[in-house]
Amino acid sequence: MSEEIQTFTTEYLDDCANLYVEVFNSEPWNEQWTIETARLRLFEILNTPGFIGFVLRQDEVLGFVAGYCEQMQKGKGFYLKEICTHHDKQRRGIGTKLLNQLMNTLTGMEVTAIYLVTMKDGQAEAFYTKNGYQRSQKLIVMSKRFYK
Structure with a gap:
């Protein structure tokens, strides 16, 4: 079967959740996703207004990208929430x-910017840099944990 890119729909939710767990529970992320929590995360992203996502298949899902458009001060922005590629x-x-x-899709929609959050100084940042992304000089990510 040849490689094909298709729109990310609920049809691919289970395959993408399985891939998500496999990838993000491994190095370098070492997270603790279950199939249920990964499926719920992807389901929520998929159902966010402005959702855009794609899967790349060749007999099985080899990778996916997902996020959503939102209004920014000057035009539309796209928040790239997840991109995931099979380890092998x-x-x-x-x-x-x-x-x-x-x-290609966002250009046709007159989106003016893409933004994302990723681990710094790792292979993910190197991937984005290779694809023309750069660290923001104006923005930082801040967090506050409030669970036990």
Whole structure:
């Protein structure tokens, strides 16, 4: 079967949740997702107004990208919430193909900016840098934990 990029719909939710757990529970993230929590996260993103997402398949889902458009001060912005590529298929252009599909779609919608949050100084940042993204000089990410 040849490689194909399709719109991310609920049809792909379970496959993408399984991939999400496999990837983000491993190095370098070492998170603790379950299939249920990953499925719920992706379901929530999928149902956010302005959602745009794609999956790349070749017999199975090899990767996906997902996020949503929102109104910014000057035009529309796109919040890239998740991009995920099968461990064994990384560094083979899947993520770049997904970003290119996303860019083509967003350009046609007159989106003026894409923003995202990722781990600094790692392979994810290197991937985004390679694809033309740069660290913001104006913005930082802040968090506050309030659970036990």
